[in-house]
Amino acid sequence: MLSxxxxxxxxxxxxxxxxxxxxxxxLLALVxxxxxxxxxxxxRMAERLLGYRVFADEAGRMNRSLADTGGGLLLVSQxxxxxxxxxxxxxxxxxxxxxxxxxxxxxxxxEICRQKHPPGVETGRFGAHMVxxxxxxxxxxxxxxx
Numbered sequence: 001m002l003s004x005x006x007x008x009x010x011x012x013x014x015x016x017x018x019x020x021x022x023x024x025x026x027l028l029a030l031v032x033x034x035x036x037x038x039x040x041x042x043x044r045m046a047e048r049l050l051g052y053r054v055f056a057d058e059a060g061r062m063n064r065s066l067a068d069t070g071g072g073l074l075l076v077s078q079x080x081x082x083x084x085x086x087x088x089x090x091x092x093x094x095x096x097x098x099x100x101x102x103x104x105x106x107x108x109x110x111e112i113c114r115q116k117h118p119p120g121v122e123t124g125r126f127g128a129h130m131v132x133x134x135x136x137x138x139x140x141x142x143x144x145x146x
Contacts, residue, residue: 001037001045001105002081004030007054007140011074013124014131021122023072027054028134032081033097033105037146042105044146046112049073054140062140066117073113076124076132077106099127 005027012022029049055064055071066073079102083091097105103126114121124130 001034001041001109001146002032003045003049003144004078004081005049005052005054005142005144006134007137008074009135009137011072011132011134013074013076013122014133015125015128020125020130021074021076023074023120023122025069025137026071026073026120027066028074028076028132030076030078030081030132031106031109032078033102033109034082034095035097035101037097037105039108041146042109042112045109045144046116048144048146049113050117052142052144054142070119072120072122073117074122074124075106075110075113076130077102077126103127 008028010024011028012019050067051065053065054062055069057063079096082096083093084095085091106126110123
């Protein structure tokens with residue numbers, strides 16, 4: 001499992017010109033499920049998404065997490081993040097979980113995050129063509145693994 005997180009002042013995702021998920025200050029997480037991702041990895045990714053310290057404290061240092069700030073979390077499935085790009089001029093997606101497995105993993109991650117972060121978890125729509133809009137704050141962007 002991979003998650004590319006971006007600290008944002010706002011972010012939204014639309015499907016067919018309809019906004020299906022939107023947050024104010026918080027994290028946008030593009031999530032790729034890989035073959036064989038386990039419940040333990042999903043739990044660990046949720047912990048990292050909610051606990052990773054990327055928000056400024058009173059001294060301006062990145063010492064506060066999403067759980068500390070109560071910000072929003074926008075989770076967007078992004079199978080292309082798991083692509084193998086090491087050779088050739090076209091990505092290979094053999095390193096991404098098959099669609100049914102990926103949907104189960106992504107849905108479970110959303111459930112875990114919603115249980116652990118009542119202030120707000122929004123999502124895109126799995127498998128849909130989505131338009132993601134964001135205002136990256138910093139910019140601050142990290143690639144997380146469980």
